[in-house]
Amino acid sequence: MTTDTASSLSRDTATGTRPLAGRVALVAGGTRGGGRGIAVELGAAGATVYVTGRSSRTSGPSDLARRETVEETAEQVTAAGGLGIAVRADHSDPEDVRALVARIAAEQDGRLDVLVNCVWGGDPLTDWEHPLWEQDLDRGLRLLRQAVETHVITSRYALPLLVARGRGLVVEVTDGNTARYRGSFFYDLAKSAVIRLAVAQAAELRPHGVTAVAVTPGFLRSEAMLDGFGVTEANWRDGAAKDPNFAYSESPAYLGRAVAALAADPDVPARTGQALATWELYKDYGFTDTDGTQPDWAAHWARNLAAEHGPL
Secondary structure (H helix, E strand, O other), X not given: OOHHHHHHHHHHHHXXXXXXXXXXXXXXXXXXXXXXXXXXXXXXXXXXXXXXXXXXXXXXXXXXXXXXXXXXXXXXXHHHOOEEEEEEOOOOOHHHHHHHHHHHHHHOOXXXXXXXXXXXXXXXXXXXXXXXXHOOHHHHXXXXXXXXXXXXXXHHHHHHHHHHHOOOEEXXXXXOOOOOOOOOHHHHHHHHHHHHHHHHHHHHHHHHOOEEEEEEOOOEOOHHHHHHHOOOOOOHHHHHHOOHHHHHOEOHHHHHHHHHHHHHOOOHHHHOOOEEEHHXXXXXXXXXXXXXXXXXXXXXXXXXXXXXXXXX
16 A cells, blocks of 8 residues: 555545445444444445344344344444445354345345454353363354354355455454464464454455455454443543553444455555554554544553563
């Protein structure tokens, strides 16, 4: 990406233009957290966004027992300036995903420009207390099915739409972009595998003009994280009383703006196969978080946590 391109994208954000107008995106796992942030910011850039997940007003919550729904996210996409289309889909079910992609193809004349694989659902399955040999095996394998197999299934059915057009972007959302151990065996395996999914897809998609990357946020201030700290987005800084590191967290919109910037960048193919981070991309594209700041989790880690925990 050239400096001129970065400046242009920054101006687009600042002036409220719609660099993704006419583009179609699928955000798999867009119900909440990073997926919701990505969906809304793609909408703010003008995209039509299919928001999918298992939590729906019509069918009730998924086994996560959270209150957020795909319809709620889709409404936020539309309010931001795009067009949000909610579709309840279980991405662990190939037939559900096949039907979803067939619907997108029918409604959008075969067009899909951006695929975001953000399905997770592993929070209640992650065991942070025990090593592998003391963990519940069924629970750990279920986490892998939920957090990795869902991405494979979704790409399997959605990629032909991008390949047919000879362009597009695939984003695999992960946690961390290095080989550093992430604190729990199955969690680490899932998040590392997602990076490898981006690498493998990039290799196979490159001849077809399609780009694939992995993107990580820093300390993400998701709805569940806000609940855990007993705060809301309006007073989130009060959470730093529990953990000073929370002061350096970032909203889901920050991740969303990173992905929207990548989707709007004509030079994004140069990044294919890379594992990227919000703390790198804001320097290239100039986007800010909702409060105008530019959180840099890597810089905070290097200053305050590396001595005790090692490199990020």
